[in-house]
Amino acid sequence: MKKNYLSIDIGGTNIKLALIDHSGQIQSKKQVRTPHEYGAFIATLENEIELVLDEIRGIAFSCPGKIDTETGMISFGGALPFLDGISFIDEFQPKFALPISVINDGKAAALSELWLGNLNGIENGLALVLGTGIGGGLILDGKLYQGKNFQAGELSFMMKPSDKPSFDDTYGKTGSAVGLVKSVNRVLGTEDLKDGAAAFEAINQKDPNVYPIFEAFAREIAYMICNIQAILDLEKIVIGGGISAQPIVTEEIRKQYRAIRAGLPFVEITLTEVEIDSCRFLNDANLLGALYQLLLNADEELSMPSI
Template sequence: MAQEEQKLATSRYAIGVDFGGTFVKLALLRFSEKGVKIEKFSSFPTKDYQRDALSDQLVIRIIKFKAESTYKGNRVRGVGIGMPGRIDFNQGMVFDLTNVPGWKNVHLKEVLQNKVKIPVFVDNDANLMALAESKFGAARGYKHCVCVTMGTGIGGGLIINGKLYRGMNFAAGEIGHMTLNENGPMCVCGGRGCAERYIGNRFILEEAMRQLRRGARSILREQLRNKFYNLTLEMLTQAARKKDEFSLMIWQEVGNHMGVVLADVVNFLNPEIIVIGGGVANAGALIMDPIRRVVRERAFQVSCRNLKIVPSKFREKAGIIGAGALVLTEVEKK
């Protein structure tokens, strides 16, 4: 019993928010020696609310979690929010968001903190995924870590010497906008031939559909009955696991492209571990194998010695856990 009490005494609580393009997810998190646990969870569709109504919705839910926690005698240390865009971390200001309109130059930290009365921290979501994996997940115990999220966008977070590296203007880690082909197609960022333009999930599907329309042989052809626009990444993964040559080739290409980019990252940063997460990473070995092979083929041998390339531990929960981890990191710094 005494042991149990001690365990509770060392538990620390924080609220994590994963502000995505599709859903806003909140969790009351408990951190202890054993790791991290989601105590309470709630979510709502991002597009159901305009900007101010969305902030209000956040406030209501944060206050509810805080009250429930306080009722049980547990103090919530603060709120961490991960957002898909460019964020001034010091000021807690959102410069802009990639897939959510109406969020230009918003002082979110200030707005929320005045209402919820506990410290609020706002950061880029890929940074927070890196923090989650490095503090509690797949990269725990490593000093130099690169975390890549492969989804609609390709995000990157860097842990250097055990600390999150954000860069002068908080814009470091944009791995998805490293150039794969300088004469390639235009990217949303204004650049050309960015990695994301080839291996962002929409572009993986577009390329696969294009090849199917041009007559590529695949079991997906019968499955889709010419409605190629119904293709999903999950279908590509299932087909590849059934040894469908076409689907295997698509994943191989995705892995190759990511490998080329990561070989540059390895030569540039010489990390100990690369963690790969995001929806695209659910293809598992189908992309992990080519990524590992291409990195070893292309990066310096000395940089690859003892280098680990592993899947994310927390997967879709990495953002929310990282948001909570950010609170602890910042509050305990002071």
């Protein structure tokens, strides 16, 4: 019997592919550039699937956009707008006669943490994914909560009061990790404003010229957590996205969260502090979460190792 599944994480720059077994052990990984034209995009995926077709028993996709996990229908497509209105289930199931699932990339990250990561065993939690904007996946009653329109957890769209509302007034703008890196590098005079290594070298050294920028960023995320906690009363929130590989990110968010609470004694007394941790999985999160969605769809008995 074929033991592995093919998990595919579609990003605006690269497509990551992995062969993963039923217990979540990654057997092999690769990545290819993402074509930005529909025909070339589908041809690339078909070619990669054909290469491993004899080894797999299902295909799991993680993808940007609003995803109907029941039909596989993609809306909007994020950085890949040509995917709007496309169903990967309709596109690939007739060709390969295999079970296929599709899930939003932020929600895939949450599922990976629920299955094998730092939300394992948590009834009510949140994976908060910091990137260009802020994605998220809510775990309520031990399950991913997607909402009526499959858009629960789109934290970028949380608004702040404004006389003339714009995207600048959203947490997706003020809590953007990409925006943070660019702001720090502008002050440093770094040629490449997207150079995360340069930005975090200065942040980790607590360079007085840029550390206040980082503190303000962490405080934005902390305020968001305060508001989420007031509504949902979660057990645990895990911080994901590329910058979460830097321990100082979760540490500073936790510090700012506690400082906000300490400044509001009534809130501190009334609302229980939520645990804030980092995600266990970084680059592999979407691959693992996509597979977990496929297994849930198939109603298979899942292997849930203790952490």
